[in-house]
Amino acid sequence: MPRHFLTGEELTAPELYALLDRAIALKAAPRVSRVLEGKTAALLFEHPSTRTRTSMEAGVFELGGHPMVLRAGELQLSRGESPGDTARVLSRHVRALGVRTHEDALLDELAAAATIPVFNMLSAGHHPCQALADLMTLREAFGSLEGLRVAYVGDGNNVARSLALLGAAAGVEVVVASPDGFALDGHAPVTDPAAAVAGANAVYTDVWVSMGDEATASERRTALAPFRVDDALLDRAAAGAVALHCLPAHPGEEITSEVLYGPRQRIWEQAENRRHAQKALLEWLLTTTP
Numbered sequence: 001m002p003r004h005f006l007t008g009e010e011l012t013a014p015e016l017y018a019l020l021d022r023a024i025a026l027k028a029a030p031r032v033s034r035v036l037e038g039k040t041a042a043l044l045f046e047h048p049s050t051r052t053r054t055s056m057e058a059g060v061f062e063l064g065g066h067p068m069v070l071r072a073g074e075l076q077l078s079r080g081e082s083p084g085d086t087a088r089v090l091s092r093h094v095r096a097l098g099v100r101t102h103e104d105a106l107l108d109e110l111a112a113a114a115t116i117p118v119f120n121m122l123s124a125g126h127h128p129c130q131a132l133a134d135l136m137t138l139r140e141a142f143g144s145l146e147g148l149r150v151a152y153v154g155d156g157n158n159v160a161r162s163l164a165l166l167g168a169a170a171g172v173e174v175v176v177a178s179p180d181g182f183a184l185d186g187h188a189p190v191t192d193p194a195a196a197v198a199g200a201n202a203v204y205t206d207v208w209v210s211m212g213d214e215a216t217a218s219e220r221r222t223a224l225a226p227f228r229v230d231d232a233l234l235d236r237a238a239a240g241a242v243a244l245h246c247l248p249a250h251p252g253e254e255i256t257s258e259v260l261y262g263p264r265q266r267i268w269e270q271a272e273n274r275r276h277a278q279k280a281l282l283e284w285l286l287t288t289t290p
Contacts, residue, residue, distance in 0.1 A: 003285050004111045005119040006104075008128030008166045015284065016135075016169050020145075023136050023273070023280035030276075035283050036065025039095040043121070046072040046101045047211060051247060052121050052129070055274035056098060063279055068094060083109035091115040096285060099123075102212070117285035124158060124212075130246050131162035132277035135170055137270045138202060141242055146171040150244075151200035151237065153177045153193045153227045154254055155220070156184030159206045159246050175200070179223045193227050200237040202266075204244040205229045205254045221253065230256040234264055242266045 004010060011019065026033060041060045045053065053069070060067040072078055077086055087110040090097055097114060099107055100121040111118040120128055139145055150167060152160045156178045164187060167174040176184045177196035183189040190196045197203050208224045209217045229243055243255070243265040251257040259265055 001290055002115060002117045003288060003290055004114075004117055005128060005281060005285060006107050006111060007120070007126045008131055008162055008169075011166070011169065011284075013169045013171075016166065019132065019280045019284055020136050020139055020170075020277070022283060023132070023277040024139070026279050027273070027276040030062050033062075033279065033283055034064040035286050036060060036063040036095065038064070040066045040068050040093065041096045041098065041282070042068045042070055042090055042094040043098045044070045044072070044075075044100065045121075046099075047122075049100055049122075051271055051274055052100055055271075056121065056278060059275045059279045059282070062275075063282060065095070084113035086110065087112075087114040087118070096282060119281065119285060122158070125161065126165075127158045127162045127246070128166065129274065129278055129281065130159055131166040132281060133270055133273040134163055134204070134244060134246075135166060135172070136273045136277050137244065137266050138172070140269065140273075141266050142201060147173075148201045149173045149175065149199055149238070150202045150204055151175050151177060151193075151197040152204045152206075153196060153229060153233070154205045154224055155182050155208060155210070156187065157206060157210065160184045160187075163204065177227065179227065182220075182223065193233060194236050197233055197237045197241075200241055202242050202244050203229055203234055203237055206246055207248065207250055208254050209250075224254070228254060228256065229259055231258055231262075231264075234259065244270055247271055 057067040096117045098121045102124050104123045104125040160176050164174040175196045177190040177193045208220050243259045245267045
């Protein structure tokens, strides 16, 4: 049976630490691994993408492979073919399948039928590849993860969920601060962003209006306005705290331009680290067994 990576919970703590070590090594020597030499990795996108698309394509190429980019409308999925049959066909042609989708159920159905690794590039419920890059960035910034405190402020969404899940495995305390109605399910609610960032080594945010939220954009902006990441909020965090953002950003909404482009952020390193962390993930998926 192949390994899959759907929520991030598939990694044990030792595996997570080993994967982050490998990601840092691959960043220093991008072409040292040829785990996909002569092989193809399929990348299925149901939504537009910048960081995921570019980091995955470049990463697969650096691993020696061919990135086969697929859009939902180009497959018979759009005409009623089952995810199971799609997975069975792809398993005959490619070595791994990455999926960026809205429905987590699609990932589950593909993984259930596939004989190749299936990994989550983004879904409504989880964004584990982003969390790997986040932890890698924190490791670079602070040298160690154990005992760090990260304050996520804003909408308790898929990014917050994956950060909390993988952060816990890495020994990172993740505090999620959101207004009423936006809290992360199953997470102790914090409604005061100032309290959340107290003592935090990193302050993390995401967009207020994601794809699918356009109908409630005005209400979301009003509710989330007190959770904007600015210099004043960063000043309440621990000395040397850094700002993080998974991007795309909307300067003046969830984060100020001064923070987004200033010296206190590690946001652009985060964006680059997607590639290195995902390469380490692909190695793990392709070279280990459950």
